[in-house]
Amino acid sequence: MQERRRKFYGWGYEGDTVSPAETAEFESAWSRLLGVDHFEAVPFPKEEDIDLRAPRIQAPASLAAICTTDKYDRLYHTYGAGTVDVARALRKEFRNPPDVIAYPRTEEDIVDLYDWCGRHNLAAIPYGGGTSVVGGVNPPEYDRYRGVVTIDLKHFDKVLEVDAKSQSARIQAGVLGPSLEKQLKPTGLTMRFFLQAWEFSSLGGWIATRAQATSRRPIRRSTTMCKASRWSRPRATSNRAVSRCQAPAPIPIDCFSAPREPWASSPKPGSGSIAGRSSAR
Numbered sequence: 600m601q602e603r604r605r606k607f608y609g610w611g612y613e614g615d616t617v618s619p620a621e622t623a624e625f626e627s628a629w630s631r632l633l634g635v636d637h638f639e640a641v642p643f644p645k646e647e648d649i650d651l652r653a654p655r656i657q658a659p660a661s662l663a664a665i666c667t668t669d670k671y672d673r674l675y676h677t678y679g680a681g682t683v684d685v686a687r688a689l690r691k692e693f694r695n696p697p698d699v700i701a702y703p704r705t706e707e708d709i710v711d712l713y714d715w716c717g718r719h720n721l722a723a724i725p726y727g728g729g730t731s732v733v734g735g736v737n738p739p740e741y742d743r744y745r746g747v748v749t750i751d752l753k754h755f756d757k758v759l760e761v762d763a764k765s766q767s768a769r770i771q772a773g774v775l776g777p778s779l780e781k782q783l784k785p786t787g788l789t790m791r792f793f794l795q796a797w798e799f800s801s802l803g804g805w806i807a808t809r810a811q812a813t814s815r816r817p818i819r820r821s822t823t824m825c826k827a828s829r830w831s832r833p834r835a836t837s838n839r840a841v842s843r844c845q846a847p848a849p850i851p852i853d854c855f856s857a858p859r860e861p862w863a864s865s866p867k868p869g870s871g872s873i874a875g876r877s878s879a880r
């Protein structure tokens with residue numbers, strides 16, 4: 600089955616639209632909020648409308664199979680999902696795209712990518728779901744690096760192991776919220792970590808940003824749900840590290856996540872409210 604492509608300029612999949620009624624509702628709310636009486640509609644940008652800077656670097660032959668300089672991939676990885684990012688994208692401002700996008704499939708691939716970046720003074724940007732609102736996935740503006748390689752973790756999308764007894768799971772970092780829940784469902788467990796950007800954000804992103812899911816009480820914190828994580832690093836610094844999820848820096852390859860938390864002893868067994876259990880319990 601062909602993978603659905605996300606819009607390169609904003610939230611959602613290509614082809615997803617907002618109905619005229621919903622647009623009218625937003626416009627009316629924003630008019631009140633911003634004190635303006637009308638909006639000028641801007642057409643969504645098309646790939647062919649945008650001139651991209653030529654890539655400044657080329658992947659070595661040994662990494663060519665997992666790297667691309669395809670225009671859509673570079674556009675898509677230029678920005679996160681903050682308001683300013685989306686505004687720039689809608690204005691077709693793509694002055695500073697990443698040069699190469701890498702889609703590693705193994706831990707070894709990641710270490711090799713790091714080594715390449717280290718040897719050639721390239722910025723390496725881990726990319727989970729791209730919902731950062733603080734410029735976390737945006738290529739740096741300054742000239743310190745010869746080029747930028749965005750490392751997209753989308754192939755690290757599996758729940759590897761589930762231990763029903765301890766209610767823990769070993770999960771790869773690139774999995775997005777919906778796929779994570781879908782894979783856990785048959786086991787009767789749930790991560791129950793529904794931050795607002797759940798649909799398009801990844802486990803690795805949650806850990807790296809210390810995300811919080813505030814939509815339900817008690818508030819859930821990614822740091823307290825993670826028992827341990829394994830991280831990739833450049834070969835020069837010993838290429839793997841195991842840690843508690845407290846100090847994000849390198850890419851977590853997989854995580855021992857702990858759906859169960861201190862409030863698992865909450866006094867409502869069987870109601871679905873116990874952290875780590877789905878209502879199917």
Ligand SMILES: Cc1cc2nc3c(=O)[nH]c(=O)nc-3n(C[C@H](O)[C@H](O)[C@H](O)COP(=O)(O)OP(=O)(O)OC[C@H]3O[C@@H](n4cnc5c(N)ncnc54)[C@H](O)[C@@H]3O)c2cc1C
Pocket residue numbers: 679680681724725726727728729730731732734735736752772773793794795796799800801802803804805806807808809810811812813847848849850851
């Ligand atoms: C509409 C909307 C709602 C949001 N709601 C919430 C919310 O309720 N709570 C909240 O906390 N945040 C929220 N956010 C912010 C964002 O969703 C979180 O920061 C989320 O954790 C980012 O995950 P991601 O996979 O999209 O990470 P990305 O955007 O891909 O990356 C974020 C940062 O983490 C790094 N990173 C990503 N994956 C890895 C990895 N595997 N290894 C190492 N580094 C990595 C990136 O390099 C980058 O610096 C929201 C954002 C939007 C747009």
